[in-house]
Amino acid sequence: MRTFPAVIVAVLTARLSPAVAQSSSSCGPAPSGSIQPSLASGYRMQVVATGLSKPRGILLDKAGNLLVVEQGRGVVSAHTLEENNGCVSVGTSTDVTPALSLNHGIEISQDGTTLFASSSESVYSWSYDQSARTVSNNATLVGNMAGSDHTTRTLLLSNKAPGLLVVTRGSTSNIDFDAASLASGHSQIKAFNISNLTSTPYDFDSDGLRLGWGLRNDVGIAEHPNSGGLYSVENSADQITRMGVDVHEDNPAEELNFLGYLNGTQYASQGGNFGYPWCFSAWGIDDLPENDNLTVGSQFAIDASPESNNENRTDAYCAQQVPARLVFQAHMAPLDIKFNNSGTEAWVTFHGSWDRTDPVGYKMSVVAFNANGEPVDGPQSKTAARDIFANQDNSRCPNDCFRPVGMAIDSQGRIFVSSDASGEIYLVSRASGSPTSSGTPSSASSSAPGSTAAGSHVKPAALSVIAGLFCAMALMQ
Template sequence: MARFTWIAALIAILPSQCLAQSSASCGPSPSGSIRPSLASGFHMQVVATGLSKPRGILLDQAGNLLVVEQGRGVISAHTINEDNGCVSVGTSSDVTSALNLNHGIELSSDGRTLYASSSQDVYSWNYDSSSRTVSDRTNLVTNMSGSDHTTRTLLLPESAPDMLVVTRGSTSNIDFDAASLASGHSQVKAFNLRNRTDTAYDFASDGLRLGWGLRNDVGIAEHPSSGGIWSVENSADQMTRMGVDIHEDNPAEELNFLGYLNGTEYASQGRNFGYPWCFSAWSVDDLPDNGNLSVGSQYAVDASSASNNENRTDAYCAVQEPARLVFQAHMAPLDIKFNNSGQEAWVAFHGSWDRTDPVGYKVSVVAFDRNGDPVDNLQSTTAARDVFANEDNSGCPDNCFRPVGLAFDPQGRIYVSSDASGEIYLISKASGASIPGTPTSSASASSSASNVASNVNPHVFTGAGILSYLVALLGLMF
């Protein structure tokens, strides 16, 4: 009986705003007929609406939300207000002039240098977070123009802050120029900011190559403990193999490992990942002559998909650098961000047109171990666990949110941009909640009651969160 009295006392001291928050809505409703769906124990808010195709996002050191608005070609800044867990935009202003900025954004560790990209150039500015203004624009990297895949994602690794990583995709669905290193197409490179001269780097001829044969690796992130560089790839559309249409469920989207910039040796760094000749299998049964293939295996494109595959075979593709994980075809991953522990890799799947039944249009989590490697193996078809999705994909892309950029805040909540709907969402995880399909660690299960209580964030409590909290307490008592 004493145990139940103790639990009742704890329930009684839960902040009143937590209980109110479980049923109260925060901020505006999702645009139009969008109906988001959340995993149990998670909470969603709409923070901003009316933006012009918001893509890359980040938080500066003053807590302002910086957004690349692709529709206007600028970076905008938004102050953030919070009242009992309800987060909303205060004032908004443009940080940069219109420079056709379309996706990439980064900020130096001291918060004083802002980076952004157009399809042609990477720029930097001196940045003042108090006034949300920039000055002294510099052109850092150039010669990246092209059609089709025009995003140039940026990353400043914490383990190598003087190196700026830039991704560049293909110029068409099957880009034969990408087979030549000299083209600079479908490559990820790192550029030394300390050693640069007054002349901008030429992407094709300068920089340290982290990988090539990467069709369109948009999302890129550094693992916080290992320093490993990871990217997510959008693979090809309208594919055939031996004259058979295989495009519904092939090729797979990819999670790729690109090595390190922190001095750790990695023999495969800078290797060829196979594009434009090789692609990863998802639905093996749909592939003709699939006897030696499994999920994640690389197979060769044939002359039906490309005018000349230069006699590349499955044997050739088998010795190219493979993906580490694969995802359902056509989900279009556009961002990846690790949480502080490095055990959750959050991935924004934008969704794609090239499938009868739409897929993607969601944010999912991939489990990593403490060594910085994915928990699942290459043959897994369930590595991405869904957290935030559209309730019904049948109306996509017209009546769906389409996730693009991700940004963690200091509380561990994650902002999500949706370019199609012009919105920014905020996803919070209640204390005790877990990623679907991810087992609770033994360390978590043995936590003391005081640790459970100290981890409660009253600003993100939902009905499911309260239930998780109570279940955790009961689990500790019995």
């Protein structure tokens, strides 16, 4: 049990450095280097693991082990978790898979006995023993995905259509003109029936059920727990011009895209074209020449180039492509999306910008959804995402910031968040005495903490003192 002087020290530390109190200096290690995280009011956080090699996709297996794709080493590692008075720490760590250049995607079967992971080229599966944290019987499920630039291949097993594995594949360059051809397989999302496998892996280009194309680099993907609707988050283009004008500072918007269903529900636009490489969603309307017919979220055409042969793609053409369901600030780089158990919240990680004078992103935010599985905000909203976990000073980014990538949600609704830049895993949860989650947890990946009240943002430094007290008081109980 913590003594009173330790609480005083925590509060004094909070006054001197809010990040230390919010990272629960008395609850796990401090953030790496000079990183200074900040939280919305009503939340607490701690560092669970450090020293990982570019951790990307993460999940919790059925035994509560934390599985991590360490992109820097190309493996999946497993970490037992220990908890003492609300403080979570790593017990033992071991490598689960051999080094196969695994770089982001990870999934596990509902019964916990099959592990999936991906490299830029292939999707693999193994028989998985969660007690021993070992794998066997390696198989290649999907191949022919090699490419440069955007090499993540995110994986999602459908709960509504068991046996279907969704795989996302991005473009091979900033503006990838090959993506205009369906035969290329570039910038597409597909589903593959893994319950009917043969000895020959699926060919991504020619096999599978296409859920959408013209999707520049949709990394995060999630299935709504009630409707079964599939949503992805897209990293849009850099350094774009329109009518000879550089408009890249605040355009194009990042996107939340709706891809339809795998459970048989009809959706007319399923498998449709979202416009890339010719069309992009608007964010900074005033920066776009000839913007009379444009609104936030509407699609516009970018300049043609001699090698693009774009056949005079225009705003009128772009307006006919499948639009984004929501848009976010340009260049924030969304990398993951997870729904809470009730489907009323979608949590999104934003890896952070490089292509902007003032850095943006570097945070985890929440988007409100209604009972029908639709975002509460409309397509023209600029305030759909509310910040929960962020860096205090984005001017220090990317060098002295955490950069969120993957999320995993435990049975208590707490969110584990990986940061590849700092080699860390954070844990974000409701502060002691705060309202409970809007969804009742039912499984190890079922529910996230409830969102803050409308209009709430990352709390100012003064409130971090209160957060430090909450953390310290909770540990004394």
